[in-house]
Amino acid sequence: MSGGLRVLSVGPAVTVQDGGRPGWIGQGLSRGGAMDRQALAEAAALLDQPQGAALEMAGAGGRFEALSDLRIALTGAPMRAQIDGQPVVWHAVHALPKGAVLDLGPVTAGVYGYLSLGGGFDLPMVLGAQSAHLTAGLGARLEPGEVLPAGTDRGGPTGRKLAVEDRFSGGLLRLVPSLQTGLFPEEQRDRLGRTRFVRDSRANRMGVKLVPEGEGFGVEGGLSVVSEVITPGDIQITGDGAPFVLMAECQTTGGYPRLGTVIPADLPRVAQAPAGADLRFRFVTLDEALAAEAAHRAQMAGLRGQVAPLIRHPSEVRDLLSLKLVSGFSNGEHHDH
Amino acid sequence: MTAETSPLLRTVGIDGLLVSFGDRLDEAANRAALAFRAALEAEDWEGVTELSSSLVSTYLRFDPLALSHAELEARLRPLMASRDWREAPLPQGRRLHRIPTAYGGQLGPQLAEAAGLADMTEAQAVEALSSARVRVTALGFAPGQPYLGELPPVWNIPRQQALTPKVPKGALVLAIRQFVIFSVTAPTGWRHVGQTAAPLFRMGHARPFLLAPGDEVEFPALSEAEFDRLATDPDGGVTSEVLS
Numbered sequence: 051m052s053g054g055l056r057v058l059s060v061g062p063a064v065t066v067q068d069g070g071r072p073g074w075i076g077q078g079l080s081r082g083g084a085m086d087r088q089a090l091a092e093a094a095a096l097l098d099q100p101q102g103a104a105l106e107m108a109g110a111g112g113r114f115e116a117l118s119d120l121r122i123a124l125t126g127a128p129m130r131a132q133i134d135g136q137p138v139v140w141h142a143v144h145a146l147p148k149g150a151v152l153d154l155g156p157v158t159a160g161v162y163g164y165l166s167l168g169g170g171f172d173l174p175m176v177l178g179a180q181s182a183h184l185t186a187g188l189g190a191r192l193e194p195g196e197v198l199p200a201g202t203d204r205g206g207p208t209g210r211k212l213a214v215e216d217r218f219s220g221g222l223l224r225l226v227p228s229l230q231t232g233l234f235p236e237e238q239r240d241r242l243g244r245t246r247f248v249r250d251s252r253a254n255r256m257g258v259k260l261v262p263e264g265e266g267f268g269v270e271g272g273l274s275v276v277s278e279v280i281t282p283g284d285i286q287i288t289g290d291g292a293p294f295v296l297m298a299e300c301q302t303t304g305g306y307p308r309l310g311t312v313i314p315a316d317l318p319r320v321a322q323a324p325a326g327a328d329l330r331f332r333f334v335t336l337d338e339a340l341a342a343e344a345a346h347r348a349q350m351a352g353l354r355g356q357v358a359p360l361i362r363h364p365s366e367v368r369d370l371l372s373l374k375l376v377s378g379f380s381n382g383e384h385h386d387h
Numbered sequence: 388m389t390a391e392t393s394p395l396l397r398t399v400g401i402d403g404l405l406v407s408f409g410d411r412l413d414e415a416a417n418r419a420a421l422a423f424r425a426a427l428e429a430e431d432w433e434g435v436t437e438l439s440s441s442l443v444s445t446y447l448r449f450d451p452l453a454l455s456h457a458e459l460e461a462r463l464r465p466l467m468a469s470r471d472w473r474e475a476p477l478p479q480g481r482r483l484h485r486i487p488t489a490y491g492g493q494l495g496p497q498l499a500e501a502a503g504l505a506d507m508t509e510a511q512a513v514e515a516l517s518s519a520r521v522r523v524t525a526l527g528f529a530p531g532q533p534y535l536g537e538l539p540p541v542w543n544i545p546r547q548q549a550l551t552p553k554v555p556k557g558a559l560v561l562a563i564r565q566f567v568i569f570s571v572t573a574p575t576g577w578r579h580v581g582q583t584a585a586p587l588f589r590m591g592h593a594r595p596f597l598l599a600p601g602d603e604v605e606f607p608a609l610s611e612a613e614f615d616r617l618a619t620d621p622d623g624g625v626t627s628e629v630l631s
Contacts, residue, residue: 075446076424076439077596078526078570079588176590186530187571188590229397229405276411277527277534279439279446281400303441303527311400339401340451347452 053118054200055167057192058151061110064192065182066171067164067298068103074177075279075302082183082299085162085255085321087314088350089126092214093166095353096123096143098206102170103180105192107163111154112192114165120146120200121168121208127160127218127322142211142360160218160322161253169203185256185299209360212353217319220249220327223295224334224342225310228285229278233269233307242267242309242331247293251325255299258320259292260329266291269307277305283312283320285331295320313339315346394419394467396460402451404459407444408472412565414537415473416443417524421601423467425478432462440600441525442534480629481601483520486568486585487624488559488606489614490516494582497551501561501578504544515539516580517608521566523598531588531596532570535604540564546576557583557623559606566606581606582614584623603630 069090070083084090084106094101104125111129121143124131128140132153138144140163146152157163173180182189192198231239241264250259268291269275280286284296286306295312296304297320310333312320323329334342395407406423409416424440427447434454439446449459490513491498502512521535538561546562551574554560558569560577567577570587583606587597598604609624617624 072448073437074530075437075448076526076600077530078528078532079530177595187588226398226401229399276409277442277525278407278444279399279403279405279441281403283400301528303525313401336398336401336456343401344452 053116053120053148054172055120055152055198056115056117057194057196057198058113058115059194060112060192061107062191063108063110064112065106065184065189066103066173066192066198067106067181068179069101070181070298071177071179071183078302079177079183079186080280080298080300080302081282082186082188082255083179083181084164085298086126086164086217086318088217088318089162089164090166091350091353092125092141092212093123093164095357096125096141096210096212097121097166097168098354098357099168099170099204102166102201103173104164104166105198107154107165108161110156111163111165112194114152114154116146116148116150116152117197118200119148121203121206122146122152123166123168124154124163125166125212125214126162126164127157129157129163130155139211139360141214143206143208143357145208157324159216159324161324162321167200167203168206169201172199172201183299207357210357211360212357218322218324220323220329221319222330222332223316223319224313224339225285225331226313226334226336226339228308228311230269230275230307231310233275234267234309238267238309239333241265243333245330247329247331249323249325249327249329250292253325255297257286257294257296257300258323259294261292267293267309275305275307277303280304280308281311283314283317285309285312297321313342315342394423394472396463396467398456399446399448402448404447404449404456404463405444406447406463406467409443412442412524412536414522417522417536418477419443419472419475420445421478422475423472424600426466430462430466432459434459441527477601481603482599482627483603483605483630484585484598484625484627485605485607486583487609487614487617488517488581488583489611490581490608492611494611494614495559495580497578498580501542501544501580505541507541512580513608515541516561517606520603520605523600523602523604524565525600526596526598528567529570529573529588531598533566533568533587533598533604535566535568537564538566544578547578548576550574550576551579554579555582557585559583584614584617584620585625586621586623597625597627 408419
């Protein structure tokens, strides 16, 4: 093994996640993968490498020791982050030299933070992906003492950042009609767009519960529709009238009626809405949804061009006198951060 | 939609289309979904990235920015209209699996209850269930977990009101003329009539999923003592053959 990360301590819900396993719906295995796919795209842009797996950290990160010289990208929900006790910037790529300790605290906004490595993780591919899929019994939560082997990093920049728009505090979600939208009374479909929802504390990788302000939603006799395919973003209405937005690890089929489907470009916003955040819905046409998807893909493709050097203003640098302001004299044991 | 009308085409999210052959589970709708999926596999259209069938529908996932909804629909409609899919034969290449099952006792604690609802003795129920041949109508809920049907009408017994908090992996449960074998430990409203050791999902195995939609299954009875001996058999005593 060339090196990697040793887990010194870790939050309760940290797993390896990538783009998931498409292609197994007919076998009952949902795609899974990262809750906030955009965070993977941002990490790939920062590390200047193809999109791959990251550590997905729900709510809290952990402490990780570098067993080799590494490059790391920190994306998704911002967390309090330090390297050897020195604060480092989120939405950025940093050097993590051998022996250095990365300390990732609780999220300061949003839900899921992501830690990616230059070269990715050298972990086996199972059915085409490295992702843990806990509801399917694939993979496991990270435990202290584990070592995550790093893949081969062909090298690239460090000390660079991305300006990232806020998707960590709820907001507007665009919907297209689902298989069963027509079963809901028109009054409810209209009311959906006028209702403010609060993200409930009940949320996980399978789905996120939203509590409507005012009346609930539902279909007469709606508990007996025939089981049909589920796609992530589907808004399932269960018995109490509150919607669940089904997410990465949802079931593959379901018999509860679904009010609509959140478009893929807005799913990161659902994933990252913290408990108590306000969310709203707006139906769009399929053409509008496809235009939004094209715009989202263009934005993801353009991320690399937006990576900018990380410049710290001298007034923000508490340890100015300890920094090497002239380079070229490092014996490799020390590092800038 | 009634059985007589043409199949229904609907969108799923922004990247899926669903062709449905009924609005409730029946044998012809399930057969149509399986046959239509097999026909789409044979067509092998560029841009279609995933195909699956569920109880009464065939699902296509595609990249809508590479293959437009209109273009895909223009290809689908003639295929949908090309025949009465509810009259189509089942696809080739399906398999028959015999999954040994311990009925009743501690391994099937609700056999007596299910037998009672079907107006049978336990012995009659075991005789009936162990000689029935059912089809995998769909896989879902958990990886490799089958829905199997349809059992004779006498087994149209309702789901129970309260959930059984936990049935073990491999549990054979029954309701509304269908079996499910649980691929994970789970709560259920269906009645737990027997226990299998079927390896429904084996990570890293050459054939990770034992069953495929359209396969046929029988559940021959064996004693608890015989069942205990299956614990060391990685195949759980299951034998499989290709149906001709």
